[in-house]
């Protein structure tokens with residue numbers, strides 16, 4: 001075994017910043033997956049601009065068929081292709097790089113990548129030629145060309161291979177003793193995501209294979225059962241995103257400000273809670289559906305009494321508290337919030353992570369739990385409140401975290417300086433601020449009953465007219481302006497990433513010494529990843545006072561939003 | 577007398593030795609408060625079933641598009657009082673079973689209901705999924721072919737209400753608007 005390791009030695013380079021050993025074949029797989037993810041993000045962002053300026057009725061630029069086509073294109077390229085290609089890169093990173101281990105089967109990695117590419121191209125070709133105007137949910141009996149479903153299946157098979165490779169890397173690293181002790185928390189979070197991914201992809205097989213056969217006319221498929229299993233896939237995959245995002249929060253907290261893990265037990269237990277309950281998540285998409293009764297709906301929508309929500313609330317405390325303790329250990333000890341004021345807000349890795357935590361927690365989490373309440377869902381289902389909600393979870397949370405970590409991946413993996421550094425410094429604010437604003441506009445429209453996935457809410461050619469509250473026009477403008485800023489933020493990110501990867505300056509030792517521009521603070525001067533000494537226990541014991549204040553403000557907002565929604569519900573018709 | 581070690585590390589560092597250690601006071605406090613709040617979130621739903629007036633329970637059953645269409649057509653013939661834009665207007669008596677058909681791209685019939693009267697409103701689709709969104713009440717239900725979703729409803733205001741389809745159902749989706757009239 002040792003000789004094998006030695007033979008592989010020239011496959012590795014040692015990272016000059018972190019000292020980790022990096023397997024070059026894993027590094028290449030990280031690169032291609034990340035690059036394709038960015039291409040998919042570009043397709044999604046172009047579609048997003050079309051959607052924003054169609055939903056904003058003052059502009060209404062796309063004709064009906066292209067609006068629905070762009071909606072399909074946007075949903076698939078953003079939620080599926082961008083996110084999952086990026087997650088593949090994260091899995092390679094969390095296993096091989098963080099553990100200084102080798103990628104056990106590079107050829108298989110390339111096969112997986114090929115399958116995912118073919119699947120992605122097939123699906124996009126079907127959508128753009130108008131053979132799959134079914135939106136990303138493709139609710140049966142709405143039917144697309146069989147090649148559409150086949151494309152998704154190929155993509156999923158590829159993803160499953162990468163997930164298996166992740167497990168294999170962990171086994172190899174353990175056996176070859178590339179690390180001592182337990183796997184780091186970041187890898188543990190990646191492991192959580194990978195386990196959830198397996199469950200998700202099994203649901204995926206359970207729904208897309210029958211649907212493919214159904215599209216060929218070979219079998220029958222029940223529309224209600226389709227919805228149940230589709231959301232078994234669709235929501236579980238959101239839990240992968242959450243686990244990956246939280247892992248990135250922990251990673252960036254460490255790299256940017258030397259944030260610590262307060263307590264390994266608590267953080268790991270919270271990750272395990274995610275695994276326990278995700279299959280139940282399908283339910284909150286079916287709360288006002290005719291297939292199931294209240295017992296099933298309540299138990300499942302709450303993920304067994306909200307234990308998964310508990311997990312997110314725990315991470316929502318431990319990550320900022322870890323940052324606070326890290327900052328205090330580095331000497332920012334004054335008052336409640338000196339650690340926040342002294343944080344590197346100009347480092348896009350830090351600001352992106354911080355905004356991701358705030359947007360995901362304050363906006364995404366609170367709206368999500370509220371909308372997922374059995375009865376409150378009646379005043380929200382399929383209104384604009386729904387896209388309002390998930391653009392502050394998977395977009396303002398996950399996608400923004402992915403962007404933030406890219407500012408560290410570029411120098412650490414691609415070994416490039418970040419291009420357009422001034423733009424990079426404001427990019428997280430543009431994207432996060434834009435998305436949050438857009439979501440507010442969407443949520444308020446939804447409160448007035450504006451439907452999602454709808455081409456024309458002026459109902460020009462409909463048999464009856466519907467007159468929305470006049471303020472809906474204002475909220476459309478809020479959505480439109482926020483969406484435009486977010487789209488600019490996304491395009492800026494793409495420009496930065498592409499320019500850095502293909503035209504960026506390769507980092508030299510001098511760059512690191514002299515603090516060249518285009519290098520985030522954590523790369524120039526990595527904060528301590530291990531603290532020891534007499535004051536450590538004291539600082540830990542004194543705790544994270546500032547974070548305590550923040551989480552109780554969060555709780556107050558949550559309680560208020562939740563009960564206001566019950567109040568609004570109580571005004572409507574009696575329904576039972 | 578601290579229970580904590582003199583060592584802390586970031587999340588990229590492999591913890592050495594046993595990491596199953598007690599959490600500090602603040603962490604435990606937050607875990608407990610969060611858990612308690614989760615229980616409140618949970619209890620609120622069964623609570624509303626007993627004390628609240630709005631629940632999506634209904635009476636749910638399987639049907640077929642043909643069977644549902646047949647039953648709804650009989651209902652329309654029985655209580656038809658007129659027609660608007662080619663769509664029958666139906667005035668069922670208080671307490672009756674009421675049938676609403678969703679299909680690409682219309683809601684049939686137009687309903688005339690009485691304020692404060694109770695009806696059993698059945699929803700189903702003859703083709704694709706549709707979304708029943710009662711405007712401006714903002715009450716929303718998924719309408720799935722093959723399933724009969726019957727909800728007890730009591731209008732609490734008079735006036736004209738619209739039904740917007742809020743589930744994508746093909747290229748004419750945005751034209752799918754129905755009407756409910758509630759009289760004092």
Ligand code: HEM
Nearest residue numbers: 048051052075078079135387395399452453483486487490
């Ligand atoms: C670049 C900034 C973005 C903007 C301006 C934007 C805007 C929009 C708009 C206007 C809609 C249409 C809502 C409707 O008409 O019902 C939409 C839908 C959607 N967006 Fe985004 N979005 C952005 C980024 C993303 C990202 C990064 C993701 C996923 C990671 C995402 C996921 C989705 C999904 C899943 C839908 C629903 C599609 C459907 O209803 O079938 N978006 N977005």
Ligand SMILES: [Cu+2]
Nearest residue numbers: 706741745752
């Ligand atoms: Cu419809």
Ligand SMILES: [Cu+2]
Nearest residue numbers: 741743745749
């Ligand atoms: Cu529709």
